[in-house]
Amino acid sequence: MPVIYLIRHGQASFGAENYDALSDNGWEQSRILGRHLSEQDLGAPQAVCGSLRRHRETAEATLEQMALPKEWQTDHGFDEYDHKSLLHVHWPESADHQALSAWLAEQPNPRRAFQARFEEALQRWQRNEDDYKETWPAFRERVLASLYSLANGLERGDSVLVFTSGGAISVAIQHLLELADDALITFNRGLVNTSVTRLLVNAGRLRLATLNEHLHLRGELLTYR
Structure with missing residues (x-):
């Protein structure tokens, strides 16, 4: 069964002139995630990345630690609001x-x-x-359009690492659990940097398997923004 791993980016540079760049913590979180994923027998997963700098830098550090090429398909649909x-x-x-x-x-x-x-x-x-x-309905629609387009192109045994943001991941969770709009804020608040949310794909349908996995982090490396 194909699996989509929605990965929230590493910690960005809160309070700095350029928020979009990863902080030192963010780089280290991403490297730790890569080492963690390399132990999970994922085979040779595809990589998809939003276009923001924090997405790309998280992908770069993670894929390097997984001994995978630092290559990905860019999909603006996974960009944050x-x-x-x-x-x-x-x-x-x-x-x-x-x-x-x-x-x-x-x-x-x-x-x-x-x-x-x-x-x-x-x-x-x-x-x-x-x-x-961009309105809230338009944001939600573009995220789900990219997610289902990705899912519909997968075959048995495929896996994909999607490097994105908390808002996009929260939209997927809200949709799959059929929750009210305010669930966006609830989940966005609690998603950990470099956490992993797993979706299972069955004939184009998506099922939430795990949410906000972050056992690879501890101490000061466990951050939410």
Whole structure:
């Protein structure tokens, strides 16, 4: 039975000018994931990657540790929603990196404070209260279109590593478990960097086998953003 492994990217550079680059932790998480997957007898899996830098860097480090060619098919359907655009609509001040950095420095727990603001922006997006470059239904549709297109092209015994983001993985989970839209936020909050969510494919149908596997991580390497 074909298997799709949805892999959330390694930790990005939270608070930096370029969020999309992996942090040092993110690179190490990705290398550890690669060593872990190399012990799982996956054969020679295909690789599919969203187009974002954090996707590509996670793929590069993981595949290198698996002794596989650092080659993949790029599929924009697995790209994350534009979190900066959503934040700017809800919280215009976040567009100013200097002002955002200063605000974060004032918070007792910067990551938690940012997460709260970010989830407010996601809720507003899902309610379609403003004009967005990509609406919530459009995002959901493109992720699922790429996922099912991939699944329909697989044959018995195939496996695919898909390097993507928490939002795209959460869409797949929400869809397969037939949950309400707010499940996006619930799962997106809890997905660990470089976690693995396994989907089984049967005649084009998808079944969720495991969710948010991250036993390869511990201590400070277990991160959520």
